Amino acid sequence: MKRKVEKQQSAAPVSAVSAIAARRARQPQQQVIVPISPSPDPRATEEPPTKKTKPSPPTDEKWTDSEKPRPDRRRRKGKLVAEKRQDDSMESAPQESEPLPDEPSADESRWEEENEDITMADGIEEEALAQNEEDESYESPTNVATEIENFPLSKTRLNKSSIVYADENRLCVRIKEKMNLVAVGQYDIWVKRGVISLMGAKLHPSPNLYRVYAPSTHSLPVIKCVTGIEGYAEVEISSCHSGMYRLGDLSPLYQRIWNSKNTAADKATLNGNSRRTFSVLYTSSDDPLGRHLRPLHLEKKWSAAIKHLSQKVGGLRVLVCGPKASGKSTFSRYLQNHLLSPAPQTENGYSNTDGVAFLDLDPGQPEFSPMGEVYLAHLRTPCFGPPFSHPSLDGSKDGSILRSHHIGATSPKEDPDHYVLAATDLMDHYKRLLADYPQCSLIINFPGWIFGLGLEVATWLIKSLGLSDVVYMSEKGPSEVADPLAQAASEAMVNMITLPSQPTEYVTRSSAQLRSMQMQSYFHKSQPAQLQSHIWSDAPLNRIRPLSVDYAGSRQGILGVMVMGAHHNPELLHDLLDGSIVSLVAVENQNAITGLATNADIPEHAMEDDDEQSDVDPDTNMDDATESPADESSSQPTLLSSLQPFITRTQRENLPYLFIGSGSCTPLNPKYSRSLGLALVRGIHPSSHKLDLVTPIPPSTIRDALETGQGIVLVRGQLDNPNWAIAEEYYAARAAERRHSASVVASRKAKAGQPASNKTHTDARKQKEISQQLRDRVRRAGNVPWMTVVEDTRRSARPSDGANHKKTMWKLRKKAYPGSESETDW
Template sequence: MKISIPVNSTSTETTTRRPCPTNLSRLTRQSVPLATSTLKSRERSCKAIYLGQCVVPDADANSDLEADLKISSFTPTVANHCRSKSGLEFFGLARSETLVLLGQYEFRVYHGCISLLGGVLAPTSTFHRVYAQLTESLPVLTGTSAHFPAAVAAVKGVSTESLIELLKAEVPVRTAENLARNDCVIAVRSVRSGLENLEKVCLNMPCSFGISHAEGSSYTPLYTRAEGQSFPALTREPGRTWGSAMHSVISTVIDRATKHYGTPPRIVVCGPKNAGKSTFTRCLLNAMLTASIDDVAYLDLDPGQPEFGLAGVLTLARMRAPVFGSAMSHATLDAATVVAATHFGYLTPRDAPTQYVEQARALCSQQWSNDRETFPVVVNTPGWTKGEGVRVLREVFLITQADIVIYIGPHFDEAEMQTSQNDSDAYGELPRMLMSYIRMTSIGRSKRDLPRLIQITPMDTPDWTKSSKEQQQMAKYSAADLRVAQTMAYFHHTAPGRWDFETHLTHMRPYAVRWAAADDTDAEEEIGIVDAVDILDDDDGVRHTPDVITAINGTILAFVLVPKDTTLDISHTALTSTTTIPVLRTSFSTPPTKLAGLCILAGIDIPARTFHILLPPPAREAIMAAGEKHHVVLIRGRLPLPVYAAWDGSQTGTAGAAWRDVPYLGMDETEEAQGGSERAVTTMMTMNRSTTTTGNPTTAATLSGALTGGAGGVIGGQELRVRRNMMRRGRGRRVAPLQR
């Protein structure tokens, strides 16, 4: 697809031109935590966690340390720890010994096996990248034994002499001999991806990778904490029920593959919110991919906390390597991993259950038609498990044809439910639906092909020791915080494994994409034309009024590709007496679509029929590659634009403009009590109706004249009311029923 960069015709220095900062904002009221007492309190808490953990205990004094002061059971000595001249740091671990590292790093297993986030890694020449942030539980490196034949063969294939020869290339002979005596040997090296600069943009996430590291190092070993300081949340090794469930699934996959019966299993993970479904699914995928299973299909149907995409996106990924990091480190819609993606547009299926089921069906159909017979499928589901949510979940089971159901939640007695004739709510809606599904799908199957229900306990809560309630709260991040960080990481993503947070979005030059007009005769031949615009939840028909511009400006839009042989039902909404914009008459009910990427609509040039958009380079390449064979539709969903995408953190304005010159954003300082004594300053981003637009004079004047009827006016007032009324849902709104 042809995407050009707009050039300011009044300036010859195009490389320094900045887009109009006023177009990168939301028209709704949003809360923004600044570097206030609340934010500083969170930062102090992070420092308390971090600084106290960097103590390297003396080997002789270690026996005097209390067990609850330890973070890693590993204690560095001359016999198990050294650093090579090439920058590698070697650790020798005993079986069951643990090591926690904070930051970004890559590690290689030289000897033994290492367990990490469910995966068991045997000796190879591969370096595995890890993103260990305080935004989530820190991953724990654990010395372990090989569980599966391939790993056992890899471990047995390395003799002590061969290991010493391998280590001698990096460390002196005596050091190599000392390291070789340990059960497990790993080498760790620093890596800087740019993600460590996330806090420069997301001001609500200070020191997510720690306060500071040793010079030249991107990580820090955490051995102990100081007495009285809070303990970090750790992702421990899977417990008995989690480990048993993963082993059962892997054994089934390997058994069916080696004995050539049946198809690879389809595993669906379900349970209520905050039960640990995403964590368990990640551990299960890592366990499968490190246990002689080369490929696993991962169908992520949780639009609120997706693994490989942004919120509101459903993805089908083909995984070939384990993942060690939070979702923000790989939620890039990378074409090498994500086979297909659809834009659902909502954070929960509660808002559009019928559309949710249809999109899940579309992704499943693609997987079944391509690779059903080749490798297993793991499905993650949302935590909506009451009322209509149970019926939606049952549809997901039927669509995916799940033959292994993993339930994470309160235990229930399956045998008692099998014999009970009671249809009351004594067991809960979800357990009763699960048992009903298992009974229904067992009819006519052989014993070894029977569907199974595996119950596991929810994830343990983080282990906090001797820390105040405030410290516990400040060290955690809400789902909304993580969604904001994930969104910002997506738009600052530059290449696989690389991010650039040095340049704020308001300082980036946007791409220009033209939209088709009613009288375009060459629209089909021209690459780069946006064929239509759509707005989800448009009950008031705003798309058919000039206010459609206000409804989509300064928001996140999805680049959706529709096959050329599909006829779009388009109408043209008049913006001025000479300019129209194509819109879909109604949103897609059954999505014949493919998501190519997401963008931020930074500005609109109405006379030129041009959108000014911000999107990461990988998404631009995907759109250019696919746009020639598809219609292009821009769809606005319910994913909110983070304030940090429009505000660069300045206390006096944004993008070099003072608050009085920014028409969409303003600052109101209010004080509210925190705990009865402490007072915090909260800044609200609000609409400023009394200012004039700045930036590109042509674009600003055009937008003002078109929407407010005056050459010197600003976008505001009525447009703000339209946006809020159209996109806001009342708390008591009734959930739409699932249509069949």
Template sequence: MSESPRKRLKTEQQEKKSVPMSAFAAFLSVEDHQNSFHALEDLQESTSDKEIQVICEPTIQDEESTSDRTQTSQNQPLPLQSSGNNISPIKEDPEVLVNRFYADVLGRSVHIENMQVSVTGLKTGDCLCLHGIYQLTCIKGSLEILGYHIDAQPGNQWHTVYAPSTHSLPVIITHETSSNHIYTEIYNELQNSGKISDLEMYDTLVGIRSLKSNLLNLQNVYPPARHIWGPQDRLPPSMNKFPCVPINTKTPPISIMLYPDSWKTIVDHVLSHVRKPSIQKVLICGPKSVGKSSFAKYLINRFVSSFQKSKAHFLDLDPGQPEFGPAGMISLHAISDAILGPPFSYPQSPNLIQAHDIGDTSPQDNPEHYVACVQGLYGITCTQNPLEIPLIINTLGWIKGQGVEILADLINSIEPTHIVYLGPQLEAMSSEIARLLLGDPRLVILTSASELNNLTYSSPTVSPSELRTLSTMSYFHSAPTPGVENCNFSPLVGHSPWIASYEGEFAGVDAIAIFGSIVDSDNVAMVINASIVAIVIYTPSDRTIWENGIVPTPEGLPYLNLHGQYLDPKNSQCIGYAIVRGINVKTKELELLSPIDPALLETEDDSKLILLRGKLELPVWAFLEGSSNIIAGRSWNDAPYLTTEPEKGAGSQFSKSRRNISRRSAGVDIY
């Protein structure tokens, strides 16, 4: 970064006269979906024929607020109203943020009123599973969650856990320990109140407390997220007087995260070789939905808890479901803290080293560019990685055809010390993946998490596309300061956009490019308006070639025609994503919505800022504003980008596959 960086954005709020202005809004759910908890106890791998005791804590409300909310929830969702530039953002309901927790787990828990902490006693080997958002600490003994080890200390810190039903719920497991340390403040309070006598027989004391989490407001902009933090059905008012209600049956579709012993064995082996003469590089591969990301998080959490104040390099190579940020990106991170939640609870990584935009959820259309980006990210680890920092590589779940060729290129480029394969036996898989991996001395075949957990518990029923929507919505509502608690879950239509000039000596945007496609300059404005674009910093190797490659569009946009090619990853990096909210043709300015820190846009004079349009689409929820006929203060017919009018003419309807009349010998579908 130069001493006098180039300013690319206007910081003063101005009156907007964009043409056209895209309307971004969402439904506002007025129901009070308080965060309830499930406590699943004594979960063992051998419990396929055993009933699971579930303790469910109902929401506690006063009668007046309950009746008010019941009456409101029976009405239609309230649409947002806006008129011109005076847009009224959603006011967060503080009650929606409250996450009350009081679990009396079979008489093992006590509640410290003045500290608002529930303390649960567990014996060595016991397990506890909670559903919702909560904070966790160890008061006495030792515990583990998602591979992260927590011992009791005099001044223990609290760890925030995000456990929605979209993913397998994390399990708190107790361990035997020789340490006599205790969390002094809470333990002394237990003694002073006389409640310690109820818990003295337990080896581990777990502290749980409520969290007024901002993430609960995600339902304001993405209504399907209303029920992911608790049961969909509320308990009748007559049962609210009970602190908990036992449910003595299994409770699908809840899924829990159990780790096979084989996972623990290979992780122990990797950790025992850290700080040896060679860097430990673990490449994780396998089909889709077998737990590759879960194993990567387990390994990372084990490392950061075993080697305090150390970092693990995480190379996330799955653009379809990345661990941090929206889809379409592959990235390198230096992680020093535990990961205790799903991807959408970490919308931005505070430890991002570098990233590249792939422009799609799969590299099938640009495998050479994808491999080149991977090699560029791996090259950074070779120059920055001390021996004590392991490298964990999470690959995509494409292991057929061209996907196997890509995996082979990754293995040859990275040269991992361990190749961890999760999924069905390789002998039963395609011949390509079997030929690639079988016989390799670095290969370790592990049981997939889905195989183990599906023996007793059902898997989450959320599709990959829905998970991508969750991550995308969480990302664009996040703040420059990392952390989901800093998100602003009011509709995007009420967010103040950046104003970036695209013309003149001090232009904020130097070029606009279309990823992997050839688009006529007359259509560029239409292609990028109301769409997701990657913000790319690019250093051209030849300034003359760069200047000659820029073609102005009729709107004056600086169009960089890549002729179907891609930016060289050696000279470029993606620093985040933005939504093109509008194009002001008169003032030659773009209105952008982005959660990244504006300081990242202040580049040196020889660097260029490019908005790169790929195949990523903005979720429909980002456009919606209630269920009425008004959107952003206009009727549906007058608002841009969305219409309820039926299409007419040839090609206006979806083509329907007529497989019932195709001949077997034809091998094609008839439309």
């Protein structure tokens, strides 16, 4: 009877004491239950699973709340009054009730257990940062008001007949036809026999390895056997170490998204305490962290549409549009993977050697670039993972970005004219690409800005881009959007396909948080020449040597600094620029600036790399790489001299403020300019007239632009503040302190019972000194003018030790204007 009473408490209004007890019991599952009014049948408020859940193999773990057997509805209805009375009595005397199952452990013991996982960062502890109501910066991923449901994931069960071989790094399994397998984490997959489907791609037996990123932030990819030999496909899944899990040391957004302790399926294939970078899951309840996990399945209509579109081979020019959160990016990703993975020899004799062109017109949630950019990419291989696992394409075997333009905002509504010009220029470059790759299909991803002026832009693109198909991701309209799109498609003689929306039912990160994760991944990602895959660094940006650029003098490396939007007082340029995200825009021709002559030549300009500060390959000579190619005739006006009427120098720093237009700044013409990538302005030095830039742009890209006579302009848009970069040192310091504390505890356990010696005392003193240094580092990182660490006592103490574990947060103090009280009110 007490178990029924405890379950009924979650559906009835509870007192403060019982609410704390209930929340403590649910903390291991990382869920927050929304209080609901009592109803005769609590199951009426719950959404049933789409499929019948298959139980996992028995383990020692206790059942979760979602797995507890429910009494019959008729019995519940008959005993509702009695249970309500007992519920009230238990609220008044909670000490008389049984302790609920799944008691959470203390922070320290939980950290020691999860710190052993090689696929998790050192900050696995629950990091509930308080959210500023006036800021959209950070929401705690754990504070999500929804219940955890047990979803079936893998149909294939690992046993002696399905396991070919297994060790601490690899797992080779046989998957029967129409069966599937789901894993969370990072892994490389190799198809040895049969044909499997993965995120829209059909992978045939080959020596190729495909890197898969399957974090809990998105629905997990499903490995399904499509065609088998002797009834099954054989695949090998192996661990990979890209370093992305280390980003958890720099941001709580990257914590608790990979695999943790071994699951029931892992224990059947591993011996001892060894772990892989991936874990096989049978159901979502198998996850040791109790996260909301979903399999990535497609609507049948989506599959039929992808099959229909892929039959057009090289004549495909499709625009994917629809409302926000309707599945546009997912559909585009599935379609491009399907086009990039045909059979070695299909029935019509076509073999895709020309790749797929991807025109991404969504600056808020781009697929292969950081936010604020629209671009044209030429893809060569399927891509398996969310956008933050491939924030850029560096010309590797996966593909390359042919041309990119900086919009400077997460929505094109800030400047629709500039947005249309950028889209038109990218489409022109796609037509040039067809000269070398005539069978290259085109996929255009349009943003969710589909109402009002956005609808006019969409209809104009349909009529002017020469499309073959339009996919609208909503069967429910509205008619004021669907009808004009259908009419525009009819006038342009373009086929229009209407598909149902497939929004994500559960999202562990908001759109702003996903943008921050993609930005952070972009700045920490690199592509070493000796490696075939990308790697990520866990060094905070303030510890990376920047690229030093002259903004004035004889070796001036940038033409000017442009701030998009309204006109600003030039004396505010320092505050607008310092610590902001800017785009390095290459000016290819004077026509990029409205009103300039068209027959002037581009001057010689260079970007200097300080030997003491540059964070580039020591074998690369930046002075040689950025020298101007040849002296140009002094009789010809240079681009810099032509820009002088539009440049205002600040009095204190001598910064070149480039403003074109009246009232608001006119952006550079996309036809004669392009974005090289983004950079973080880490410092401004007025005495030496230098800017310190941290950027992942390869030095060869900048060198090639300068050697072709192009000038560089820094464009400061209206992107989100880089709050993630400001807090990196703080989180890195805390992670280092936790690692050292864990090593000290492990050392003490290993030396327990041994006699003390001089070496033991010496090691203890060294450990104490290191601990003090790490504590000082945490204090320095949290005691800076732009960040304030605030104690958050809103969450209750854990019942395991009764201590009041306080959580911390950080927030950014902004200046209203120079000299204001807010400038010094920290």
